[in-house]
Amino acid sequence: MKPLEIIRNCLTLPLLLAMSTVTASAHADVVVIVSAKSPITSITAEQTARIFLGKVSTLPDDGDAVPIDQAEGSAIRDEFYSKVVHKNSSQLSAYWAKVIFTGDGRPPEKLESNVAVRKAVANNPNAIGYIDKNAVNRSVRVILAP
Amino acid sequence: MFTFGGFGSLGVSHSSMHLGDYTLDSTMPKGAGLSEDWSTGNDSRIAGHLVAKFTPKVSAVLQVDSEYHTGNSYQPEVELASVKYAFIPDAYIRVGRIALPTFLDSDNRDVGYTYAWIHPPLELYRQLAIAHSDGVDAMYRVDIGDVGNTIKAIIYGENTIERSTSKSISKDMWGIFDTIEYGPTITHIGYQERLSDSENLQTGVTGAWVRNSDLSVGVQYDPGNWFAMSEWIQRKSTTKLSAMYVSAGYRVKKFTPYLTYSQNSQGSFLPGLPPPSSSSIRLANRAQSTVSLGLRWDFMKNTDFKLQYDQVKLSDNSNGFLANVPANVSLYGAKFHVVSAVVDFVF
Numbered sequence: 066m067k068p069l070e071i072i073r074n075c076l077t078l079p080l081l082l083a084m085s086t087v088t089a090s091a092h093a094d095v096v097v098i099v100s101a102k103s104p105i106t107s108i109t110a111e112q113t114a115r116i117f118l119g120k121v122s123t124l125p126d127d128g129d130a131v132p133i134d135q136a137e138g139s140a141i142r143d144e145f146y147s148k149v150v151h152k153n154s155s156q157l158s159a160y161w162a163k164v165i166f167t168g169d170g171r172p173p174e175k176l177e178s179n180v181a182v183r184k185a186v187a188n189n190p191n192a193i194g195y196i197d198k199n200a201v202n203r204s205v206r207v208i209l210a211p
Numbered sequence: 212m213f214t215f216g217g218f219g220s221l222g223v224s225h226s227s228m229h230l231g232d233y234t235l236d237s238t239m240p241k242g243a244g245l246s247e248d249w250s251t252g253n254d255s256r257i258a259g260h261l262v263a264k265f266t267p268k269v270s271a272v273l274q275v276d277s278e279y280h281t282g283n284s285y286q287p288e289v290e291l292a293s294v295k296y297a298f299i300p301d302a303y304i305r306v307g308r309i310a311l312p313t314f315l316d317s318d319n320r321d322v323g324y325t326y327a328w329i330h331p332p333l334e335l336y337r338q339l340a341i342a343h344s345d346g347v348d349a350m351y352r353v354d355i356g357d358v359g360n361t362i363k364a365i366i367y368g369e370n371t372i373e374r375s376t377s378k379s380i381s382k383d384m385w386g387i388f389d390t391i392e393y394g395p396t397i398t399h400i401g402y403q404e405r406l407s408d409s410e411n412l413q414t415g416v417t418g419a420w421v422r423n424s425d426l427s428v429g430v431q432y433d434p435g436n437w438f439a440m441s442e443w444i445q446r447k448s449t450t451k452l453s454a455m456y457v458s459a460g461y462r463v464k465k466f467t468p469y470l471t472y473s474q475n476s477q478g479s480f481l482p483g484l485p486p487p488s489s490s491s492i493r494l495a496n497r498a499q500s501t502v503s504l505g506l507r508w509d510f511m512k513n514t515d516f517k518l519q520y521d522q523v524k525l526s527d528n529s530n531g532f533l534a535n536v537p538a539n540v541s542l543y544g545a546k547f548h549v550v551s552a553v554v555d556f557v558f
Contacts, residue, residue: 111357111394120359120392122300129300137512151395151435155465155509162513162557163325166218167310167318169262169270169295 094198095144097209098183099124103190108208114150116193118160119170124193132173133182133194141179145195148211214262220323222254222553230540231533233523233549235330235337238280240375243549245535252279254330254553256321258290268297276321281373290321290343301352310343312363312388314442315399315429317342323555327438327507329519330551332456332473334501337532338444340423341405344368344384359392365403378410381423399429399442407448423448437461449487450478450495460507467507474500477526499531500524514556521549 097113099105105126115121116130124130135142137154146152152160164170176182179200186194187204201207224243226233232242235253243250256278263271274291293307310318317339319325330336346368352361368384386403404424410417429442443455453476460469478495480487487495505519525531525545536542 109357115354115357115359121354147435153462154512155515156435156462158513158557159325162218162322163319165216166258166260166274166322166325166557169264169272171214 095141095148095195095211096198096201096207097149097193097195097211098186098201098205099193099208100187100190101204101206102187103128103206105208106206108193110149110209110211113193113209117146117150117173119164119172124191129191131189131192133185133192134173134175135179135182135195136175136177141195141197145211149195149209212264214264215259216558217257217259218322218324218555218557219257220254220553220555221251222323222329222551223249223251224253224329224549224551225249226547226549228523228533228542228545228547230542231530231536234532234534235333236280237337237534238372238374239534240281240283241535244533244547254323254551255279256285258321260291270295270297278321281375302350304347304349306347308343308345309348309365309368311339311341311365311368311386311403312390312399313339313386313401313403313425313427313444315397315431315440322557323517323553324513324515324557327460327467327469327505327517328458328471328503329505329517329553332458332471332501332503333532334473334475334499335442335444335454335456338425338446338452338454338475340379340407340425340446341368341370341372341381341384344370344381346384357393359390361390361392363388363390368405373412376412378412379407380410381405381407395432395434397429397431397433399427399431401425401427421448435462447481449484449491450480452476452478452495465509467509469503469505469507471503471505472500473503474498477529493530496526496529497531498526498529500526513558514554517551517553517555519549519551521551523547523549 108125117132122130146157161172179196182194182196183200183205186192226244228244232244232246234242239252242252258276261273271294272291275287276290277285277287279285291308293305293309295303295305297303312318316326316331320331347366350363365386369382372379384405388401391398406420407423408418408420424447427444431440439459441457445453456471456473458471460467477498501521501523503519503521508516510516525542527544530536530542
């Protein structure tokens with residue numbers, strides 16, 4: 066290996082590492098979405114939290130809210146609940162235990178991936194979900210980027 | 212259409228006071244201290260919860276709970292059994308056995324997994340005379356901007372509690388409860404009234420119907436990494452008394468250390484009534500206070516482990532809530548320690 070190549074490699078490696086860090090943090094950018102067919106253009110974090118905790122049953126346009134959650138233990142779910150709802154996964158399961166065992170409340174339906182949530186939200190004007198920013202396409206509208 | 216789940220706790224406690232039993236509930240015949248060195252009675256239970264959704268508007272709930280109570284047994288009992296009709300998602304009426312929302316955690320007090328403590332502070336929660344009522348209630352939830360407001364009303368309720376030597380009967384119960392949520396702040400205000408009577412099961416002697424009114428207020432602030440909360444109640448029947456606690460905790464990853472202070476006052480007899488009997492005076496003089504230091508550890512999904520240390524101080528003319536204290540013994544002003552450990556789970 067020529068000295069120049071060694072120097073170039075030494076310079077490239079930290080750059081590659083830095084880029085991978087940037088990609089990793091970009092990967093965890095969660096956005097809240099509704100169907101492109103929905104009239105809603107924005108929502109507050111507080112309103113979103115109340116919908117996902119089942120404390121309110123309507124969207125800002127007064128339509129019935131159908132929140133769609135992601136799989137327990139997924140990074141995107143932890144990101145969403147920590148940024149928007151200010152609860153970690155244990156606090157969240159304690160919260161739902163209270164709702165479930167004092168009545169007949171149910172947590173939101175869960176889907177397994179960003180793509181599955183995007184498809185379900187795109188097809189239902191009442192649905193609201195959260196996905197990775199990179200998974201957004203024209204079928205859905207971003208209404209909150211927390 | 213049917214969903215089934217459940218919850219449970221497995222706990223032990225030990226008390227340094229050997230002249231009385233440290234029991235959380237008046238239906239428990241014995242506990243740690245005098246009768247047992249280590250007791251599982253206060254914090255062990257298992258419950259199943261069945262929900263049936265018949266239509267989007269009509270649903271039913273059945274909860275059966277096995278916990279330590281009268282008869283020195285864990286014989287299962289129906290804790291909740293109601294049918295609900297929801298006019299809209301934010302308004303319903305229910306008929307059946309319903310938990311009373313007197314306190315912030317009174318309807319989930321058996322579900323240890325839902326709060327940080329080993330159990331809700333004793334001095335306040337012993338004032339929850341009735342955990343559930345058989346009758347009718349209604350709920351209406353309305354949002355004003357970002358403020359959520361939930362109004363619950365007990366329209367009618369009755370209840371019977373059987374202990375080994377006595378029976379308490381309540382009827383003509385009604386109440387109104389308002390919960391206001393704004394961001395991380397929850398405030399809760401409740402007022403309830405009922406007529407109560409008690410029967411001595413050995414002599415068959417009953418008292419007279421007494422009107423009870425309870426006013427309760429609670430505030431909770433929980434922005435995520437920590438919480439602080441406080442609740443207070445004033446109870447009036449033939450006596451007037453109050454009880455309160457303040458509690459705060461801090462969450463560090465899977466650990467939640469917390470500190471609680473709770474106390475209840477002595478009951479003062481209201482003027483214009485016949486002179487109280489010696490047993491009424493004893494029941495009115497139960498003032499005590501507790502400082503609790505504890506830790507919750509969320510070590511596994513849907514499961515926690517908790518440790519708690521309580522220092523209990525009895526007031527100057529009170530045996531507090533200790534049970535089975537021998538008739539000739541006065542523990543006035545005594546101080547003692549309780550240590551408890553529990554594993555809570557939900558499924």
